[in-house]
Amino acid sequence: MKIYDTLSREKKEFIPLEGRRVKLFVCGPTVYDYSHIGHARTYVFFDTMASYLRYRGYHVFYLQNITDIDDKIINRGRxxxxxxxDISMEYTIRYFEDMASLRIDSVNIYAPATYYMDRIIDQILRLxxxxxxxxxxxxxxFNVLMFKDYGKLSHQSLDTIRAGARVEVNENKRHPADFALWKKRKEGEPYWESPWGDGRPGWHIEDTAITEYYFGPQYDIxxxxxxxxxxxxxxxxAQMESVSGKKPMVNYWMHTGLLTIKQERMGKSMGNVINIRDILEKFEPELLRFFLLSSHYRSPVDFSYEKMEEIRQSWEKIVIAxxxxxxxxxESNGRFINEIRRFKGMLIDSMDDDFNTPEAISSIQAFVNFVNKNMExxxxxxxxxxIKFFNEIDSIFKIIPPERVAEEKIIDILLKVRxxxxxxxxxxxxxxxxEKLRENNINIEDIQEGQIWYKK
Ligand SMILES: [Zn+2]
Incomplete structure (x- = not known):
């Protein structure tokens, strides 16, 4: 299996640190608003990836943080x-609802930053x-001049960062690229006690404090x-490799590509943010997953409702088959077993090659065509x-909706026929x-007014 690593900029053979165990961390959301389609893209992909690794026999420990204290949350509260x-509690719940709607169930632990304050303070103290x-x-x-590798992931040097725009201006800092580990208390802000007085953590430190707690200083993805x-x-x-003295902090850095809306960057200032729950009012979650996974995770994706409609037919073809x-x-023997397994092999080859989901979906479609042609x-x-292969497909990609039958309606129809x-x-x-209803734990009773039914 090969995985593209952002740090080395190449596809590398995937070798976990400890046999078949995989330690996976993915940055969770900052919970100050509903999750949008960009979140859906990232979290659907990593859910598919974790499910696939498990399908291939890896024991995946999938950890995600929740940024529940941050400037954006404080601003919204204000x-x-x-x-x-209160804001972060509300949107944490909304986030879990959205993830459940998208059938994302592969995360082992969600770690809200405020639950790990002692770990965060401890790591800052050591630094x-x-x-x-x-x-x-x-x-x-954090003093970036003390860490000579600063810039290695984004492939830039401290000089270009000094000239760049994305660093916080603050005259107390020794170097413009220095970043906050702890922010001292300001009027009206939530705070925690620390050796530096009341305050709250910077954004970056929460991740390394949480991953160090669960994984140690080095992990896989x-x-x-x-x-x-x-x-x-x-x-x-910079934080983790400095405090541990061990390199590399992780062996595989994976990043999902940009998502645009009708070829424009999505953003609050653009007024074009589409929330997950808006989409799910119009479309099945499985269709959204199918849409997102039809592009490679590193490629850009352009979203529109029209595009969702365009792919509906090819998605339904899989579901109907x-x-x-x-x-x-x-009850007869089979004569197509080898062909069916060949499609499975194709799917595995694609996914083993840096999780090439569009190619994997092509092999699913080829398999569906084969099934349709030879079903009789x-x-x-x-x-x-x-059926086994379809079930495996769904356990990884979750693109086949469970039959959401309106049970009560069907039973009423059956009673009418009876x-x-x-x-x-x-x-x-x-x-x-x-009899058949009773076998399914639904009992009918004949009363004067007609029939009643109840579950037993
Ligand atoms: Zn993060």
Missing amino acids: NEGRDPL EKMGFAYETEDGVY HGGGSDLIFPHHECEI FRKISKMEK EMGGEDIIES QMAREKKMYDISDYIR
Whole structure:
């Protein structure tokens, strides 16, 4: 299996640090608003990746942080006259709801930063003692000149960063690229006690404090959106490799590409932000996953509702083929087993090559065409093998919706049919319906007014 690593800029053979165990960390959201389609892209991809690694026999520990204290959260609290921690609690819940709607279930632990305050303070303290950090009037800063590798992930030097725009201006800092590990308390802000007085952590330190706690100083994969490479991930490397003295902090840096809306950058200032829940009002979550996974995770993706409509037909073709074959029952041998396994091999080859989901989806489509063409001639073994493959596909990609049957409606229809049968004295039919429902734990009782049913 090969994975593209942003740091070395090449596809590398995937070798975990400890046998089949994989330690995976992905940057979670800053919870000050609903999650949008850009979040969906990143989290659907890493969910698919983690599910695939598990399918291939790896034991994945998937960890995600939740940034529940940050300037954006404080600003929103101020604007709405609410406690910022109330805001972050609310949007943490909304985030979990959105992830559940998207069928994202591969994360082992979600770690909100405020739950790890002692770990964060401890890491800053060690950095300070080792001379990597210094205290100023308004906080504690990391001294980038002490870390000669600063810039290695984003492939830039300190000189170009000095000239660049994306660094916070602050006259207390020794170097413009120095970044805050701890921010001292300001009026009206939430705060925690620390050796530097009341305050709150900087953004970058929460990730390394959390990963050090669960994984230690070195682990396998760190993921996130490509907008996080600089300065966020660059700062994480500086913190962790300085405090541990061990390199590299992670072996594979993975970043998802940019998502645009009708070819424009998405942003609040552009007024074109599309939230996950807006899309799911119009489209099935599985169709959204299919859309997102139809592009390679590192390529840019352009989203529009029109494009979702355009791909609907090819998505439905997969779903319908699965529905059809699941209902087939035969007891004969199979003669297509090898062909079916060949499609599975193609899918694995694509996914082993840096998780090439568009290519994997092409092999699923080729498999669906094959099933449609040969369904009638298939024997029992072929059918079982095909259903098994469809189920494996869904366990990784989650693109096949479970049959969301309106159960009560169907039962009411059956009861009506039963009543019609009884009126015509076709008791074999009415008894059949009663028996079959009972087998499924649904009991019918005949009362004077008609029939009632209940689950048992
Ligand atoms: Zn992060």
